[in-house]
Amino acid sequence: MGASLKVISPGILASIQDEGRRGYAGFGVPRSGAADPIALQIGNALVGNDPFVAAIEFRFLGPKVVVNKGRMRLGLAANATAELILAENGEKLSVSAWQTVVLNEGDVLAITSLSEGATGYLTIEGGLDLTPVLESCSTYARAKLGGVTGLPLQAGDVVDAIFDVPRDGMEKIVNSPPVLDSKIVRVMLGPQEDYFSEDEIKKFSCEAYKVSGDVDRMGIRMEGAELVPLPDKGSDLISDGLVPGSIQIPGSGQPIILFVDCQTIGGYPKIATVITADLPLLGQLLPGDSIRFEPVTLAQAQTALREQSSAIQCCVDSIADYFGEGVMDLKALYKTNLIGGVVDANYSGHFPGHLEGMSNETD
Template sequence: MTQSLKILSPGMLASIQDQGRIGYNRYGVPRSGAVDPVLLRLGNALVGNDPYEAAIEFRFMGPSVTAEGGPVRVALACHSGGELLDFATQEKHPVTPFQTITLNEGDILKVFPIDQGATGYLCVESGLALTPVLGSCSTYARAGLGGHNGLPLQSGDSLPVRAPAVYSDSEKIIAEPIALEDGPIHVIQGPQDDHFSEADFLMFVGTPFKVSSDVDRMGIRLEGRKIEALPEKGYDLISDGLVCGAIQVPGSGQPIILAADCQSVGGYPKIASIISCDLYCLGQMVPGKEVSFKAVDLQTAQSLYLQKEAEIEKAIASIRNYFDEGAVDLLALYENNLVGGVVDAQNPGHFPGHLEDM
């Protein structure tokens, strides 16, 4: 029997995703793919996979999984953690974000509800044995494409793994993962800049919006000040092409950010489009979160892209053995800080040397 990863509970909206179906928009097929491709890359780096190897994407609520038929090593790429129930000892071990875990047969990994961001990935060492459809294993449920039988993951699904986990003394961890983005999201004005006055565009980039409860893989509806289209232009246009990150404004004046599963054409004017290196932020938008935009030009977008790639490389370069000296040193450092009184353990919010102490 080959080993597989069994879904005990899929959590919420769990599906298989990779880089997506690139080149099929022309046939009306959405690109799909990971809503946070940066986390997917970090998770795959932890288990030594190709950057966009297909993984389990989960939203808001984490899944519970177990290994069948042999050991399976997974990486949890998520800003929240979980716990491991060891089948042999029946002990529970905490699982921190951005670490690998080897599941022996019967061990259960339970990923906690996500309290930081909205999306996480379970990447499997050696990859899942899935058949790509139109060049991708990404699940697009409406047309039954990809994933596990073309469907979102369900309790009881058993996902075959390509090769058994290689036993190793230590697990891996990313010492310096990429933090959740809190700053403004960068956009380029257009494509339908002529549907909005310059004043309205400035208001769009100058006023924060709130993420509504209408959030899925197709789009994210924002709430905020109404964006008025110019009366002579209106909110309807002859349909044109859409890409992930385009921000359309329907008649309600409340913008919708198009996400990974968005349709290939649409008839609402798009006031601005998110630049490539910030698209991963779409995966972490939770209802109620405040979002603001900043306009940049093409050149800036290209240099921000290189900057982000360097950050990702740096995070990947910080992968350590979980129990080796590096990680222990880090831990020791924190402990020394507490012991040495740099941070008062009784009052961790209080840092000596602040203005009030002068």
Template sequence: MSALLEIVSAGAMASIQDLGRPGLRRLGVPRAGALEPGWLRLANALLGNAQDAPAIEFLAGGLSVRALASPVHLAFSGHFSAEVVGAGEPRRVDSWRSLMLAPGETLRCGMPVQCRVGYLALAGIRVPRVLGSASTYARAGLGGLDGRLLAAGARLSVVAYSGGERILRTLRTLPPVEAAPIRVVLGPQDDYFDAPSIEHFLSAAYQVSPAADRMGMRLDGPLLRHRPDKGAEITSDATVPGSIQVPGQGLPIVLLADGQTAGGYPKIATVISADLPRLAVMAPGQRVRFTAISVAAAELAARVREAALRAMIADIGPLAEPGGVDLQAIYVANLVSGVVDARAVDGAVAPIDISLREE
């Protein structure tokens, strides 16, 4: 059975994203896709969707959606809470869970805490794919709903709710996104910078600038000086998400999911794939520190992150509301241990055989 979800308010830069469109950078097409692909995968897993299914990504707060004629099954991931508004009293719901939104009810997503990004996944969402992906790349009008950011009044086709709310049972409060240094591999143009600049880059604290979107993130902090004999520009060459360009004014810019495919500024380092999502979701004003590692260590970090994400997905289970009955706990508990056998001396506890027998 189909259903419709209406965008009441799109908030800041809400868009349809999936895991992106890889393999097209040689043609000048960025990958796009979720800034935090792990959170998108978790939100989809909470619904039983394919992990690469499209979902709504929103930056900051303000996203509100309403179920129309049929109940809608949705899930959200990210450090934020939400409020369901309907005929009765508004009720608050935390993230990292799925939820039924009844016809006429509105879900209002709050401002993310510790970060700037949240995800809202929808069961059975149907969005046309362009070049193999539903991800919105608004600068070129690709993907999403006609290649544009979401706006009030837009409607998304989904399947109606069929039961089964679930929750991420462990790590619901994930570690702060700025808890550890962001790991980088130096280069490919680190030789364009003098030794003190490399030292500053790897030891000083930077702050995320308000000039941060899906394309890139400017950082405020110590200026990085280019070597006079090299200059502040290169012959344009390839860039990737995670490339840290340093233009002539000396402040680094980290390219993100929608970043251009080539550029003419020297790249002092590249953020490893395991840490780029954590950096990409940081909010303006948060502090960033960098540390250099080897390519081999970066590859290991990617495998460790993937294993941790799969473990979290495996730990998704049925939701038990506060004060409600946790059926999963009942299923796994030994409810008959310690019963008293009236035939035992002095009322001692004795085991009782409750196995099923054929009569």
């Protein structure tokens, strides 16, 4: 039996997600899966997992969890810090963004709100002990598929890990986490760009749009210049297939970007579709953010995807042993003279506490 984690507080919309479901859209089953698959991949690399192993996704505000059985190593894949409260003596240690940490039975990890972006992951070394539903552990609440109960995580839910104890080895950190500064969402026009005049298309691609308060895994409602379909076309069409990233223009003229849990079919005209490389960006949009849609060609979209694969690899390659605070009690280590005390020249200044020659033992 593996270790297990109990949810003390789920934060806002925490759920189990992996790569999502493929092959069931024809039966009306949405793809679901990670809102930011890049963060999930890097978070899994951080704990030595395959890229799309199921993890705890949280949005806007992180969860608070306690290890209620065994020991486990977690990866904090988010622009958020956390507080580790030790069961042994109640001591509070700070955990940096994008690092791993080992929790003993009774230790509590409280993740703060995200300092940047909207989505983060708590990855679990060795993965979670869940039974896939339609080949995925992703939670899709409307049909109660996946996750632990089919629903977003609730206080009291217990999530079982596969490992009962962590692997031996140093804690890790992503030295170059993904950068979230793009305010441009690249799209390919269509499938119903012919519902809109050239002027309306120009408006769509030049004006800035603001993310409204209506943001969830189904869709992201935008606010900005109203887009009016040609009078002979209207806002209704014979329903056709949708994908996450489809940008619908309903009667209000305000775009809705459909997202990972979106329906498979819809009847509003879709002016454009977000390219695959920019879908992860959608998972990081916060209410109030301002973005611009930039039409690109298929060749540009394909180049963007290749460049993104290299960028992800760079983040993964930047994962290194971590010697900072939070992983271990530095004061105690100093006292017992376990530290060799040489600053790593490669990262000096990056982490003031970055030291070499430390013992692998973390507790």
